[in-house]
Amino acid sequence: MxxxxxxxxxxxxxxxxxxxxxxxxxxxxxxxxxxxxxxxxxxxxxxxxxxxxxxxxxxxxxxxxxxxxxxxxxxxxxxxxxxxxxxxxxxxxxxxxxxxAGRNAYRVHLSLPANRVVVGDKAPGEVQMTNPTRRRLAGVRVEVPVGQGLAEFASPSLAGGETHSDVFVVPTTRRGILPIGPVRTVRADPVGLLRREIVWAESLDLFVHPRTIAIPSMSTGFVRDLEGAPTRDLTSSDVSFHALREYVPGDERRNIHWKSTAKTGSYMVRQFEQTRRSHLLVALSLSAADYANEEEFELAVSAAGSLGVRAMQDSRTVAVVASALTPDFAKRTIHSVRRISTVNRGRLLDDLAGVETAETALRMPELAQIASEGAAGTSIAFLICGSTVGPAQLRAAAGHFPLGVDVVAIVCDSGAVPSLRRVTDLSVMTIGFLEDLQKSLAKRMAA
Known part of the structure; x- marks a missing residue:
């Protein structure tokens, strides 16, 4: 909400x-x-x-x-x-x-064997041109817009029913959603005074996912669940038996252990260990003021993706949110969060592929405030930001979460030496590379 x-x-x-x-x-x-x-x-x-x-x-x-x-x-x-x-x-x-004048009678088809790749990988694409007529069609120049770039090649003349295919490779140097196409053929006069572009195939989207890394499993939680792990917290109603104690006013009668009551002569009730299951919240700041450079932001997006994917692999309940933007002509600042899809791994990384920083996005303290209000039952909250967010802002962000929520701030400082420190009830984890996230989390879980 x-x-x-x-x-x-x-x-x-x-x-x-x-x-x-x-x-x-x-x-x-x-x-x-x-x-x-x-x-x-x-x-x-x-x-x-x-x-x-x-x-x-x-x-x-x-x-x-x-x-x-x-x-x-x-x-x-x-x-x-x-x-x-x-x-x-x-x-x-x-x-x-x-x-x-006129229109070529080609039949053009654009295809991407894989429309999801990880940043740094190469994505192949194919353009297939077919002559559905009985007469020979003259060769044309074919152009395929690829994001801000352009792939172009010459198609030879085709006889009736003949097909010609060309393969092009899309370099993915940066995370994002790249529009591929639409394919267009170019008609021009011999001198080159005028040219007419004819659009054939529809545009396709290539999702360039952020790089993710395998991280340790996180099983500490707060929400009771039959599949949860027992903790040291005691409760009067659960599935993991702990001990017997004397009855006190307010205890439920169904928990009275009658055999022990008969032996001791006083009412004895069962006591249980509370079982919990992790409910993770990952809050990613999109405010340009929270990052010193673009490398820090890309590291933050990769960290958010790694945490979300790990939670899904553990079958944990996870919510991933990001800062919302205030419209250009709004009279007041809009306080809201953008919810990233957590239906599955692909949808999560698809949404993260399209996030960008903005000057009007909420900063980390405001993002944490709204995120904490809309995520009831959160057990672990990861607040991800850049190196420009100071300790005071991190403490203010962590203060919006209720007691019992384990708050971890992940500060992305490109190239920095990894560190882990405790500030009151807040754990501040600084990472300089994505691999540092794996080591720092393992160190914290061991502690």
Whole structure:
């Protein structure tokens, strides 16, 4: 459940705050409306401009400039040569538009053998082109957008019913969700003045998962469960028998041990060891202010993924949350958390592949406050952040959790020497590499 708590406008750092600050009223709303409308209008102009730049090549723009300058100069100054040059360039542009007419009859299919890879691995993709007609189709240039990059190759002419396949490799140097495609073929005139892109296949998403590592099992818990492990905490109702004691007012009569009562002459009741099962909470900060650089954030995402995967392997109840963002034109800071899917390992890593830092995201103390309110029964809470979060902020974040919850702060400091220290009821674990998480957790579990 997402909780929302309002804060003052002064604390906002979104687009509205940068425009009108903490001011409210008709004038402030009018200014914001004007800015938003201008953005929408400018977006429409940008779409039209992108269409023109996609059709007209740099050589085409040069030819348009020649047409304008030559015709103007020729008719103004009476230069016959300039007039001839201008009309000739215009004729070339008109002829070039003829090459853009029509549509190739190809049948194009884009496929990814694996749409989920770990960062650093190579992901192959395949484009298959088929000529479904009876006539031979001329070869075309094929382009496949890959994120911000572009894979391109030339397809040969195909006879009727013939198929041609090309394989390309996607390098995954950074975690994220890469859109692959849509595949497009390019029609252009021989001179290269104009080009027309024809989109064929739909776009596919390639999920580049963060790197994870195997970590020790975590079995300490708080929620009672028949599959839980016995602890030293005693209770009057459970499944693990501990001892007998004398009856005190308030004990349930069903727990009276009648044979021992008959022997001792006083009421004796059963006492049990409380069994528990781990209920893990992993809170990942997405605030840009909580990290010194991008390497720290990537390390934090990998740590969150490793903890979540380990909990699923142990069949533990786990909740993974991240900071929510405040919209650009919101009047107040929005206090809420983004819940990462924990249905299975794949869904968890898919969601973590798409997380990014933001200036308007909640910082660790606020994230811990909202996360603690929406995660009843939590036994272990992992708070993951970067090196810019100080001890005071970590203590404030841990203070939002009730007594009995084991709070562990994992501070990601790229390249730092790993350390483990105890601050009152809070364990602060500093890791410089992902492998340090495995060693530090094993050390803490042993302690």
């Amino acid at each position: 997402t909780n929302t708590v309002s804060r003052t406008q002064v604390e906002l750092t979104n687009a509205r705050a940068k425009i009108v600050g903490s001011r409210d009223g008709v004038l402030a709303d009018a200014i914001v409306w004007l800015v938003r409308t201008t953005r929408v209008a400018w977006s429409g102009v940008a779409v039209g401009w992108r269409w023109l730049t996609a059709v007209i090549t740099p050589l085409g723009w040069s030819m348009i400039a020649v047409v304008v300058l030559a015709l103007v100069a020729g008719y103004v100054f009476g230069w016959t040569e300039a007039v001839v040059i201008g009309w000739t360039a215009l004729a070339m542009l008109l002829v070039a538009t003829v090459y853009l």
